[in-house]
Amino acid sequence: MSKMLSENSRHLIAQAYHSGICKAKTLAAIFETSPTTVYYWAKIEREGKPLTVQTSKRGRKPSLNPQQCQAIVDYCLKHKQTTLSQIKSALKLSASIETIRRVLVKAGFIRGHHGYEPAAKQHHNAHLSFPA
Numbered sequence: 001m002s003k004m005l006s007e008n009s010r011h012l013i014a015q016a017y018h019s020g021i022c023k024a025k026t027l028a029a030i031f032e033t034s035p036t037t038v039y040y041w042a043k044i045e046r047e048g049k050p051l052t053v054q055t056s057k058r059g060r061k062p063s064l065n066p067q068q069c070q071a072i073v074d075y076c077l078k079h080k081q082t083t084l085s086q087i088k089s090a091l092k093l094s095a096s097i098e099t100i101r102r103v104l105v106k107a108g109f110i111r112g113h114h115g116y117e118p119a120a121k122q123h124h125n126a127h128l129s130f131p132a
Contacts (some may be wrong), residue, residue: 005031007051013038014045063095072100073107081114117125 005013013031016022018039022030024038046053064072071091076082079090084097084104093100101116109116 004053005033007053010041010051011045014041014051017042018045063092063099068093068095069103069107072103074111076104076109076116077118080117081112083115086115 009031013027017027024035024042027038028035030095041051068091072087072093075087075091079086084100087093087096087100088097103114108119110119111117
């Protein structure tokens with residue numbers, strides 16, 4: 001896996017490639033990245049765009065949005081004795097049963113004898129804010 005290079009390092013690599021000091025393969029080997037990445041940085045640099053590090057587009061995207069998480073909580077408050085499978089089918093969710101369980105645990109629900117129920121202390125706090 002390649003290491004994360006700063007915007008300044010990317011700029012210098014692109015300049016070295018443009019000026020002909022080094023070939024893309026050589027630069028890629030030195031900086032532990034791919035030649036395709038060097039070409040990409042050179043293209044971005046040529047277009048006058050910044051070579052910023054994009055951290056906001058990294059990682060796995062959540063399978064449920066905040067509205068769906070709140071809908072799960074609301075459903076459980078209305079249907080006291082419900083199972084995870086019932087929640088999934090009633091709300092037509094594509095998320096896994098385990099994901100639905102994690103939402104409920106985060107909202108303060110506990111597993112009762114007949115499905116998930118709000119914990120006695122948490123019932124009035126069941127309308128939580130879920131991160132976007």
